[in-house]
Amino acid sequence: MPKYDTVIGLEIHVALLTKSKLFCGCSTTFGGEPNSQCCPICLGLPGALPRLNERAVEYAIKAGLALNCTIHEISRFDRKNYYYPDLPKAYQITQEFYPLCTDGYLEYFYGDSLARTKITRIHLEEEAGKLIHSGASIIDSDYSLVDYNRAGIPLIEIVTAPDIRSPQQARIFLEQLRLLLNYIGVSDTKMEEGSLRCDANISLKPLGSTQLGTRVELKNLNSFRALERALTYEERRQGEILDRGDKVNQESRTWDERRGRTLPMRSKADALDYRFFPEPDLPRLKLRPGWVEEIKSTIPELPMERLSRYEREYGLSRYEATFFVNYPDFGQLCEKLAAMGWEGSRAANLLMGEYARLAREKGHLTPERLAGLLEIIEDGLISSNQTADVLEELFNSNLSAREIVLEKGWQVLADTDELQALIGEVLQGNVELVERYRAGETKLYGFFVGQVMRATEGKADPKIVNDLLRKELGT
Ligand SMILES: [Zn+2]
Structure with missing residues (x-):
């Protein structure tokens, strides 16, 4: 029995997929020569003035709409003041007091139930530069290099x-x-390149209590796995402190992936006062009438809508529909097969099995070639356990599924007379076992099936074999 309720909130930074930066025309392309994508504005040289990127505002609004937020016609930029070598202006332009979007939510399935997480706010801000330390961290490095391409x-x-x-x-x-965010196309959300980053805060409180406990902020959560592991570690650590009757320190902690534990960060960062004030170089942001509606009309079908459409229109299970929503390239194939008249569950059966593994390695087959395979399964030309072999060949040749099967001689043996004769031979060769079977040793049945399948190199139609065999054995 858990003694505590866990309370978690997240802060997610998402790099927008614009061609140029937030306040200047410099390129945002990842991986350029260090400091080759900067100008007086993003370097914060004296006298350089910022100019807002309209596309960035559009993407922020799009994210806000997809997350059911209120979009504010008027918002404002503020300066967050602090010194760090990756921040050439010694302040970051952000939206502290009047953010662009507030009061939204995201609905999603968590287990079998529908969960809803409230979104408090979404605001625009600029990214800092990137420090590259000669050692493991800034403290034990002889020197650090700074790249302002990201700034x-x-x-x-x-x-x-x-x-x-x-x-x-x-x-x-x-x-x-x-x-x-991928569906609406505002970010490439590559965690490994830092275009999606997550901080978390977590606290525990006695079960059912309305009073929130002391919260700890977790930084450096660079993957989904790190997020879950760090929170799990922290949940246990705080539980043990409370069990002892001690108090949890309010602090920031970093996740040490290698050691699998959270460690306190130097507390100076917490004590910072950023001295926010309105950004004097930018006017307040006022959205032109009708713009939000225009952006709304560009939002495509979102994951949850697609999930229920797949369940409803194609009769897919929650599990199948979720797979196709999470992997839209597979979803598209399923839709195309459905449009050709194939039942959703048949398409799902094919696409989610061996095909998924092969396609991830080699790229997708066309829906026509896949339909050809569904067709010969339907015709009974092959049995379903031969599907994997035919698939493998489909990836390696230009022949159709039917041509492959005929050329390889893989077609199922469905000739009743031929199978009848074979079964007769198998039973005559095992007279003693047949008698034991008839005397009640029914587990021998599998042996007879195995013998027939072996005699046909696995090509016998299992249904016909079963029907004939049961008749012969008199069961
Ligand atoms: Zn620039």
Whole structure:
């Protein structure tokens, strides 16, 4: 029995997929020569003035709409002041007081139930540069290099309410959020390149209590796995502190992936006062009338809508529909096969099995070639356990499924007379076993089936074999 409720909130930074930076025309392409994508504005040189990127605002609004937020006609930029070598201006332009989007939510399936996590706010801000240390961290390095290519790339920060109840749910929420952002095309959400980053706060409170416990912030959660592991570790650590009757320290902790534990960060960062004030170089942001509606009309079908359409129109199970929603390339194939008249569950059966493994390795087959395979299964030309072999050949040759089977001589043996004769031989060769079977040793049945299949090199139609064999054995 757990003694505590776990309370988790997330802050997610998402790099927007614009061609240029938030306040200048510099390229946002990843992986360029260090410091080759900067200008006086993103380097914060004296006298350089920012100019807002309209596409970044559009993408932020699009994310806000997809997350059911209120989009504010008027918002404002503020300066967050602090010194760090990756921040050339010594302040970050963000939206502290009047964010662009507030009060939204994301719905998703968590286990069998529908969960809803509130989105407190989404605001626009600029990315910092990147430090490359000669050692493992800034403290034990002889020197650090700084690359400002990243400085000024547009970000949205998405902040959830403390609505999440477990480390597993946090992970699923983040996966669903990422999927949604991919669907609307505002970010490539590559965690490994830092275009999706997540911080979490977590606290425990006595079961059922309304009073929130002391919260700890977790940083450096660079993968879904790290998020879940760090929260799980922290949940246990805080539980043990409370069990002892001690108090949890309010602090920031970092996740040490290698050691599998959270460690306190130097507390100075917490004590910072950022001295926010309105950004004097930018006017307040006022959206032109009708723009939000225009953006709304460009939002495609979202994951949850697609999930229920797949269940409803194609009769897919929740599990199957989820697979196709999570892997839209597979979903598209399923839709094309359905459009050709194939039942959703037949298509799912084919696409989610051996095909998925092969396609991930070699790329997709055309829906026509897949339909050809479904057809010969339907015709009974091959049995379903031969599907994998035919698939393998489909990836390696230009022949159709039917041509492959005929050329290889893989067609199923469905000739009743021929099978009847074979069964007769098998039974005559095993007279003693047949008698034992008839005397009640029914587990021998599998042996007879095996003998027939072996005699036909596995090509006999299993249904016909069963029918004939049962008749012969008199059961
Ligand atoms: Zn620039």
